Amino acid sequence: MNGTTATDGLTMPALSGEAQALITPEVQEFLVTLVRTFRPRLNELLAAREQRQAQIDNGTLPDFDPATQTIRDGDWSVTPLPKDLQKRRLEITGPVDRKMVINALNANVDCYMADFEDSQSPTWDGLLQGQLNLYDANRLNIDYTDPSSGKYYELKQKHVLLIARVRGLHLPEKHVLVDGEVIPGALFDFALYFALNHQQRNERGTGTYFYLPKLEHGTEAAWWGDVFTFSEDYFAQPRSSIRATVLIETLPAVFQMHEILHAMRHHIAALNCGRWDYIFSYIKTLKNHADRVLPDRQVVTMNQPFLNAYSRLLVRTCHQRGALAMGGMAAFIPSKDAAENEKILAKVRADKQLEKDNGHDGTWIAHPGLAETVRSIFVDGLDGENQLHVTRSDDAEIRAEHLLEPSSGERTEAGMRTNIRVALQYIAAWICGKGCVPIYGLMEDAATAEISRTSIWQWIRHEQSLDNGETVTRALFLQYLEEEAQVVQEEVGLERWQTEKFEAAQQLLAQITTADELVDFLTLPGYALLD
Template identity: 50%
Template sequence: MSPQVDTLLQDVQVLAPISEAASKILTKEACAFLATLHRTFNATRKQLLERRVLRQAEIDKGVLPDFLPETKHIREDPTWRGADPAPGMVDRRVEITGPTDRKMVVNALNSDVWTYMADFEDSNSPTWENMINGQVNMYDAIRRQIDFNLNGKDYKLRTDRALPTLIVRPRGWHLEEKHFTVGGEPISGGLFDFGLYFFHNAKQLIANGHGPYFYLPKMESHLEARLWNDVFNLAQDTCGVPRGSIRGTVLIETIMAAFEMEEIIYELRQHSSGLNCGRWDYIFSTIKKFRLNPNCVLPDRSCVTMTSPFMDAYVKLLIKTCHKRGVHAMGGMAALIPIKNDEEANKKAMEGVYSDKLREVKAGHDGTWVAHPALAKIASDVFNQHMPTPNQIFRRNEEVSVSSQDLLNMNVPGSITEEGIRKNLVIGLGYMEGWLRAVGCVPIYGLMEDAATAEVSRSQLWQWARHGVTTAEGKKVTKEYNLQILKEVADDLSSKAGAGNKYQLAAQYFAPQITGEDYADFLTTLLYNEITTVASTAAKL
């Protein structure tokens, strides 16, 4: 170990076991790189998180978000562009997403898709084992040494064609990795995920003909994108990788970021691969930000579709913005999954996927997401038919005009029903229960639910109780009413799930979040301590 690495590792602790497989990931050099990222950027990260709190306080006082006057010159400057599409990122018509467990990684890379977003975020429960094993799996997949046998079945990467381009989604700025500390302070989960992946794989990815590509979640301002860009530059300089090798696609999944789309691309322009419509998180963010406003109460989740006024405006603005700046405008997740043993229900679900993808390609999206390999053909057929070119960046949509009022138009037709309340409880509890068992995505009601959809469920229940809405059946929604149905649902789910389930524990955490009183910033931060196994003594590096 060099003296420089030795110095960087001072006050660095890994408060968790390092398995033999993980030892190739948590090397001294990699940990020193993480420490550099933490020391350089954590103070700024914390300042930006505090800025979120201040902006929420303004909204609570009735100050609505708007396009920023101080960055008007960026929006009105017609000359600048994002980066040209990187190798393996020109055609992204179908992207599959999912967690980073070994089986999922092999199945995703064997799917008939163009890219695979390996997810360390919303579809992943961030136990130490999940996060480290996910890094091992990325390392092995990039080097084609991930083949394995599970219960007598061989899982092998296909050799008959090139594999989909790999994109990694690290955790958002708000999450921490408590098992890795620098000077007694936990590192940012996003820096931990990004740092380990980049340090070990950037040069190998470039040698393979692609590069280190990322999806960047949960941002609320262009200043948060600027922080990522600074991280990218330092990482490339430190590891001897040319600037611009990294590409980042930003998920526009907060209402605040929707007002700063051009500025976000601008901050990342040397590294930008465009924007993505993170629809479920976007709905969650909109409810969350305006939860105290009685004029912003939404009906049942099933009524809040992509044709709802505020969602339609968001999509139109995103596509126009991306194409104006020469980068991809990616569509959202088809959360529907195949329904076994019910041919009619499965047919209806697949027709829903087809209609959703048809809407996206006709709107001008350059690609879309699926959560299950079986949906890839449907999405591919739609985009192949209606987008014969590798992308639609040439579609400028200059006739589109979206105002701040359009983005805030939450006049969504529909009712609030007891069925909607019960579904939200089942989804919220089901996801939280799985998360507490280290499972980050759960099939419920024929949909693949992750943190975003659980957050929508939680936030709607909170909002309805807070404002005392009346259901279509004539029942006033109160704290007591939500808690009563929560108990019924939790008892029912717990009794059917068998021994060892965590529904009652999930209900303990969920109960304060649906009363219209307490409101945690994120369910994941609320639950995180339940899945951490922070050791009292540090592992030896």
Template identity: 45%
Template sequence: MPLDRPAASLPPVILRAAPDVDRVLTADALAFVAELQGRFGLRLNALMIARSRRQERIDRGELPDYLPETKDIRQGIWEAAPVPQVLRDRRVEITGPVERKMMINALNSGAKVFMADFEDATAPSFANIIAGHGNMIDYRDGLLAFDDPKTGKNYRVGPDPALLIVRPRGLHMAEANVLIGGQPVSAALFDFGLTIWHCGRALAATERGPFYYLPKIESHDEARLWNDIFLFAQEKVGLAKGTIKATVLIETLPAAFEMDEIIWQLRDHIAGLNCGRWDYIFSYIKTLRNHGAYLLPDRAEVTMDRAFLAVYAARLVKVCHRRGIHAMGGMSAAIPVKGDSAANVAAFARVRADKEREVRMGHDGTWVAHPDLVPVALEVFDAEMPLANQIRKQRQEARIVPAMLLKPHDGRITEAGVRTNISVAIEYLANWLSGRGAVPIHNLMEDAATAEISRAQLWQWLRHGAAVELADGDSTRLTTEWLGALIQEEIVAILGRLGPTGFHRGHYASAARIVQEAVTAETLPDFITAPAYDVLNVLD
């Protein structure tokens, strides 16, 4: 990913065509991305190596802990820079891919904020990524519109749209279709560089940005890298220091131990932390993969109201409010069920209970995945939080020790849970390979974290020989042979539903192979989207 030579001497090479590519990848925008890569690529690579080294230590038995060398930061009395007025009320945020129609619907949803997601909710085919950046340019110019040729419907951004925040891809990802010095450019630098170059000045002029969500951060050193990137970009683009504001997703287990330190590194640019709950569950499994004492039950039993998830959410609120920034709640993935009013009532009740838990815990806002859930979440936060936020309500009474952040959930591992993980992982990944990053599955709007949790749980259960409860009440150990048989049965079930033509056209065969290789690997792969991205680029 990174380079050993200055980017100025290495003009970028674009490997494939895509609609809108000339408008997005202009010479000056590409030169800026190349400058970012040349200036920060080596540091980024060193940080990825540091991730691997830390994971090796944990694999050998060293559990995550607070850093002794940053104790003064954790115990110090300080606050981050003030949050801009436009960002003070974030009580409901909607997230979604950078697909044109979905962006317009999200902007018009009534949510306070829309997070335009280049990461987990967007399958990163080159066409999708370039289209997303083109949509950002049109948003900047007030030209974001869509006329659906199939339905004849016209989509336009309304007069009072949600505030837009962009989530670039993570630091671990590469944009394989743009090379500098023969190596792929960092996807994070690519997405950030293009949005700040094309839209930064215009958004700053209207005081509506530029704002970002930063995904998959694992350490305060990575936060320092982002801070330095912001400082450089602001100077290059012509923005005052501190204009960029970022919200950091605490969606990795190591980051949960460095919340204060992450805020400190970004103190001039940070607006909040977010409970990225689904990726956090995945990271918990991945980080503690070698330790059988941290086996998790079926995903449905890994809930936010207990064990390590409840403690993590409580710590996030405590730290954020002490530092004067937003503590954002997690995603409600429920979506309306067409033609089933009873299912909708039950789903909306679960969302309402989840949001009541968050606002009463002290969160200043929350996420939803569908416009129909915006009123539900707004109703809860409006009733419980009459002011723009509750940052000044301190939550300092709880003392959280490291063991509390590691406590696993109790619960059952069932055959139904194993089968669900298999089918959901294959179903999501097949859609991802077909270019769809936000996929409705079992009445939930799922993104890449779904496939990651599902395959990571399967690997964990197999690796540690978990006892699985069968439908008839007996139990048996999960073995490679039985897992292979279950995967085969789920493939047959998908074939029965789609037929052979639909199965192969939907890339289910490739998805099933990637999932099986990931769950039976000797070492749990860091991200299943890495091998899947290679396949996606062939299919694109």
């Protein structure tokens, strides 16, 4: 740990240049105060996660909590949404590198989710530069010249609503210590973004808006609600000027949606179907349950009953309480081949039509090239700014067994080999500082890499058979990994293979996929490999 700051109790690398000018002693003091106030309780919440997971590992299936039935049955609503959060029909997501920020703000969308989490490899320089980029973006004063091509990027339009996603509660920020202990990454991301931008946003007549990932329980939402209230008071901001969209991307959270909305009712704006992380969480949460093993990733679509039930329940819950219900990610990348591109767009249309029909108020894309296709459904095809009028109150009750229903589909050699290549290439990119990577026509982030490697771990654990008659074992995985590593090396070339940490990625993938116990997040051991 090199360098200290002027703030008592805070240790972090020495700042210079723009970072030094922005991350002032006052900003640092706010960060320290937040950490001292809220870190102890966060540690208790993370311990409670482990206790709940241990019960599931020992045979208990997730379910709705009888202790909070009065919240689910109560007649209450969230604080009414501000005007600029009522129209979120199309959102684009991506990391916080400067070119991406400009391209996203120039896209033909309603909102841009600037991501410090699954799309962002949390290198120290990358995190600081991301905060500087969003500082400039909030002031509509951002441009960039690509050093490799000389191409100039500048902000062309100013109506896209900027929302920042912070890291999950489980992720540390190893570069920063408060009172000698590593701080939560989520508090680092939140504290800097809020301290640097709330005044500017308030002057423009808007609030400071966030996405919160990977919550599992209403008590965790209550923690965030208290962080927001404390921060508003600290800077003398109006109550509810901070608004959050919570991603329902863990299996435990789908049973806690009313509780999450209630706990954050003064600061909530929406819930979002974070489908890829939700699939990953389904695997991780039910890892010991042999009757819940998923098939190939490619067939686990929103048409699977457990995912469609999750989407419909989220819409019904949100609209009952006056919050928006955001749809999931279209991860496809447009193809330059016209015939192939039409196939891609047809898949995107079908996926987004299903979400619209379920009653979602908006949806996500990862590439601006999909904007026009999705707008035809979620803008031109929408009657009004949202679908809050779609209550789904006449639906049959969605029970726990619907949300846990096993998925049909094969487990194939081709699917397993694809999972290996995707996970290998993503991990290599991540430990080189890239958190969002195009691979085989999809924009892959940490969530999809997590599905790839946890699926194989679960297949090994429960000795699943592939379509070629082979039983999935550690030895078979390691054989396939060696073979697919050669394929990837041929695809990327020897120079890239040697310079972009593919060997380290291969070692990490082998380690976490053959471990006796499932590693909760690949980003935790991967973080040790980052600068």
